[in-house]
Amino acid sequence: MDKIDLFKLHKADYIAPKKPQSCHIANAHYLVINGVGSPGEDNFNDAVTALYAVAYTVKMTRKRNNLGDYVICKLEARYWSINKQCLSEQDKSQWHWQLMIRTPSQVEISDIEQAATALTAKGKTVSINKVKLIEHEFAHCIQMLHVGSYEEESRTLEQMLAFVTEHQLSATGEHCEIYISDPRRIPMERLKTILRMPVSN
Amino acid sequence: MRKKTQQSYITRTVNVVNYIQQNLDNELTLAELAQQANFSSYHFHRIFSGMLGESVKELIRRLRLERAAIELRTSTTSILDIALGAGYESDMAFSKAFKARAGLLPSKFRKSEQARFPCLSLSSIRYVTNEHISSFEPFIDKELNMKVMIKQVDDMLVAYVSHQGPYKECGHAWDTLCGTLAPMGLLGGNAKMIGVSYDDPDVVAPELLRYEACISVDEIFSTTDEIGFKSIASGRYAVTTHIGSYETLNETYQKFFGQWLSQSDHESADQPCFEIYLNDPESTEPEELITDIYLPLKELNHG
Numbered sequence: 001m002d003k004i005d006l007f008k009l010h011k012a013d014y015i016a017p018k019k020p021q022s023c024h025i026a027n028a029h030y031l032v033i034n035g036v037g038s039p040g041e042d043n044f045n046d047a048v049t050a051l052y053a054v055a056y057t058v059k060m061t062r063k064r065n066n067l068g069d070y071v072i073c074k075l076e077a078r079y080w081s082i083n084k085q086c087l088s089e090q091d092k093s094q095w096h097w098q099l100m101i102r103t104p105s106q107v108e109i110s111d112i113e114q115a116a117t118a119l120t121a122k123g124k125t126v127s128i129n130k131v132k133l134i135e136h137e138f139a140h141c142i143q144m145l146h147v148g149s150y151e152e153e154s155r156t157l158e159q160m161l162a163f164v165t166e167h168q169l170s171a172t173g174e175h176c177e178i179y180i181s182d183p184r185r186i187p188m189e190r191l192k193t194i195l196r197m198p199v200s201n
Numbered sequence: 202m203r204k205k206t207q208q209s210y211i212t213r214t215v216n217v218v219n220y221i222q223q224n225l226d227n228e229l230t231l232a233e234l235a236q237q238a239n240f241s242s243y244h245f246h247r248i249f250s251g252m253l254g255e256s257v258k259e260l261i262r263r264l265r266l267e268r269a270a271i272e273l274r275t276s277t278t279s280i281l282d283i284a285l286g287a288g289y290e291s292d293m294a295f296s297k298a299f300k301a302r303a304g305l306l307p308s309k310f311r312k313s314e315q316a317r318f319p320c321l322s323l324s325s326i327r328y329v330t331n332e333h334i335s336s337f338e339p340f341i342d343k344e345l346n347m348k349v350m351i352k353q354v355d356d357m358l359v360a361y362v363s364h365q366g367p368y369k370e371c372g373h374a375w376d377t378l379c380g381t382l383a384p385m386g387l388l389g390g391n392a393k394m395i396g397v398s399y400d401d402p403d404v405v406a407p408e409l410l411r412y413e414a415c416i417s418v419d420e421i422f423s424t425t426d427e428i429g430f431k432s433i434a435s436g437r438y439a440v441t442t443h444i445g446s447y448e449t450l451n452e453t454y455q456k457f458f459g460q461w462l463s464q465s466d467h468e469s470a471d472q473p474c475f476e477i478y479l480n481d482p483e484s485t486e487p488e489e490l491i492t493d494i495y496l497p498l499k500e501l502n503h504g
Contacts, residue, residue, distance in 0.1 A: 007484070053389020056379075060388060064380030071483045118386030122419075125390060182480060185444060185489050 004070035006102050014074075014178060016145035016194045020163035025138035025196075029107065030076075030100040031055055033131045038092040039077075039150070047099055048075070050127035055101050057115040062107070073102040079175045087175055088154065100136070109133050138176070142169070142197045149188040153195065160197050169199040210463040213238035214252050218260070225265055226286070231257060231404060241471040244458055244496075246401045248469075251459005256403055262288070266302060269295070273311045280307050347461050349441045354495070356435040359395060359415035360387075360428050367407040368398060368447075374414040377427050382416055393417040395433065396476040402451060415475075434472060438495040439465070443476075446487035450476070450494075457496060470497040 006028075007014060013025045033051045037043035055072050063069045078098045081090045112133050119128045142163055146156040157175075164171050176196035183191060217238045221229060234257060235245035250256040255263075265287040272283050284295030284307075292307075299307045303316075310316050360382060364374035382388055399411040421430045441461070443453040454474070462469060479491040 003483075049390060056388045057383045057386065060379040060383030063376065064383065072481060073484065114384070115386070118384060119389060120386070122386040122390075124386065128389075182485065182489055182491070184479065185491050 004068065004104050006104060007071065007073050010102075014194060015143060016180070016192070017143070018145060020142050020144045020160045022167070023141055023143050025141055027135055027137040029103050029105045030134055030136055031058075031103050031107075031112070031131060032098050032100045032134050032136075033127065034096070034098045035130075036094065036096050038095065039079075039097070044097070044099075046125055046127050047130070050125050051075075051099050051101060051131055053119055053124055054112060054115050054128060054131040055103070057119060058103075058107060058111045061115065062111060068104075068106060070104050074178055074180060076100040076102065076176065076178045079177075080173060086173070103133070107133065138196065138198055140169075140199050140201070141176075142171075142199055144195050146193045146195050147190065149191060150193070153193070156195055157197075160195065164197070164199055169201060172198045172200060174198050206466050207464050210248065210252065213240065214249060217249065217257075218253075221257075221261055221264065225261070225268060229261055241469050243399075243471055243473055244462075244469045246404050247454055247458035248462060249459070250403070251455045251457075252463055253459075258404065262298075263302075266299060269299070269307070270303065270310065273307055280311070283307070347441055347456060349439050349457075349461055349465075351467075351498070352438050352440050352495075354433075354435055354438050357393075357395075357417050357433040358420070358430065359433055360418050360424075360430055361397075361413045361415040362427055363429070364412045364414065365408070366410060368402060368410055368412055371396070371412050371414060374412070378414050378416055381424060381428055382418075385422070387416065387418055391417070394478045396478065397433075397473055398476070399473050401454075433475060434497070436470065437498040437500065439467060439498055440493055440495050443492040443494055444488075445490060447482065447490065447492070448487075450492060453494060457494060462496070468499045470499045472497045 010028075012023065013028075015021060015023060031051060031054060033047045035043055035047045052072075059070060059072060077100065079087055080096050081087055081094065082096055087095065112131060116128050116131060120126070142160050144156055144160050146153055161171065174197075176198065178194040178196065180192040180194060181190070186192070217234050220234065220237045231246055232242050234249075235242040238245070240248060246257055250259075253260070269283045269287040272278055272286070273280070278286075280295070281292045284292040287295060289295035289298065296306050296308075299310070303310060305313075305316060360378065362374040362378040364371045379388060382392075393416065395415040395417065397413040397415060399413075400409065402410060415433070418430075439457075439462070441453065441457055443450055458469070474497065475495050477493045477495070479493065480489070482490060
C-alpha cells in the first residue's frame with residue numbers, strides 16, 4: 001500500500017506565491033484542538049504537543065494494523081477573535097485558535113478515541129482529550145507566502161488586504177497559517193509561513 | 202587553545218602512523234591500531250580520519266601502493282608478487298588501482314624512466330624507510346564552527362529494537378518500535394526518539410552495521426520479543442547539533458571527533474554515541490532535519 005502524502009497530493013491547496021493569489025480549498029479532514037491564548041505560550045505549546053501525540057499515535061497504530069500509512073501533514077492554524085474585532089487590535093492572550101493537522105479521510109473517530117484513551121492512561125497531557133476529528137472547508141481564500149518572523153506578518157497581510165479590496169471581495173476576519181518551516185531550526189528572518197485569508201464574494 | 206590535549210592526540214596519532222609504516226605487511230586491524238595509541242576502539246577511526254583528513258584504511262592502502270611503486274622501479278619482483286604484497290588479490294586488481302591513482306599501468310610505469318612517482322595524497326605522510334614522523338599539524342577545517350555543549354545526562358530507560366544492516370534501512374526497526382508503542386499510548390509528550398549507532402560506516406561493511414532504534418519510556422512493560430529494554434548510561438556527554446540530511450551525519454561525526462574532540466580538554470569514553478532525532482523525517486525536508494549527537498566523555502580526572 002502506498003503511503004499517502006496529502007501535502008503533496010493537494011499541492012494546489014498549499015501554493016505559496018510571492019503575490020496574493022486566489023484559491024479554493026475543498027472540504028477535508030483535520031485533527032484539531034481548540035484553545036485561547038498567545039501563540040507560543042504554555043497553553044498553545046501544550047496543545048501542539050497533544051495534537052502531535054494523537055496524530056502520531058493514530059498513524060503508527062493504523063500502520064501496525066495494516067490500515068495504510070500516511071505522512072503527518074504540516075501544522076496549520078486558524079485564528080479569530082470572539083468579538084469580531086480585528087486580531088491585530090486584540091490582545092494576543094485573547095486570541096482564539098484551532099490548530100489543525102490534515103488527515104486522510106480513512107482515519108476514523110474511533111481511532112482518535114482509542115489513541116486518546118491510551119495516551120491519557122499513560123499520563124500524557126490532559127489536553128489529549130480535546131483533540132477532535134473534523135471536516136472543514138476553507139472554500140474561497142487568498143493565499144500568500146510570508147517569509148520572516150511571525151511578528152512581521154502585517155506587511156504581508158496588507159498586500160493581501162489590498163488584493164481583497166481590489167477584487168471586491170471581503171475578508172471573513174479569520175486568519176489562517178500553514179507552518180512550512182520549523183521555528184527551532186530556521187532563523188526568524190527566513191521562516192516560511194503560508195498565510196491564508198478566507199474571503200466571501 | 203588546549204595545546205596540551207591536542208598535543209597528546211597528535212602524539213598518539215603519530216604513533217599509529219609510524220606503527221602502520223613499520224607493519225605494512227601485517228593485517229593491521231583497527232582494534233590493534235587503537236590499542237597502539239590508547240584510543241577508545243569505538244571512536245578511534247573517527248578521531249584518526251578527522252585529524253589527518255584521511256581514513257586509516259585509505260592511508261594503509263595508499264602507503265602500500267606507494268611502496269609498490271618503489272618496488273616496481275627498483276626491483277625485478279614480478280608484478281603479481283608486488284600486487285599480493287600490496288594487499289591485492291590479483292595483478293588485475295592491482296593494475297586497476299595503480300592506474301587510477303598514478304595515471305598509468307604498473308607495467309608501463311616500470312619501463313618508463315620518465316614517469317614520475319605517483320603523488321598519491323596531499324598530506325606528506327609518504328611511504329619511507331629512512332624517516333620517522335614525530336609530529337604534524339592536524340588537518341583543521343577553517344570553517345569548523347561547531348557549537349558543543351557539555352551535558353550531564355541522567356540514566357534513561359528506553360524500549361528498543363535492534364537493526365543490523367545499512368543505517369539507511371533502519372526504518373523497519375522504527376516501524377516495529379513505533380507500531381508497538383503507539384497503541385499503548387507511549388508516543389508523544391516527552392518520549393524521545395533515540396538512535397544508537399555502534400559502528401562507523403566508513404569501516405564496517407554495510408550489512409554488518411549495528412543500530413538500535415530507541416524510545417524513552419518511564420517503566421519496563423511486557424510486550425513482544427522484538428522489543429528490548431535497556432538503560433542509556435548516565436554521565437557526561439558532549440552534544441552537538443547536526444542540521445541536514447541523515448546521509449551527511451557521518452561528516453558531522455568526523456568533525457566532532459577529529460577536530461572538536463582533539464582540540465578540547467576531553468577524552469571520549471569507550472561506549473557508543475547516540476543521536477536524538479528532533480523532527481519527523483517523513484514530513485520534513487532533509488535539509489531541515491535536526492539531530493543532536495551525544496558523544497560520551499570520560500569523567501574528568503582531577504589528578
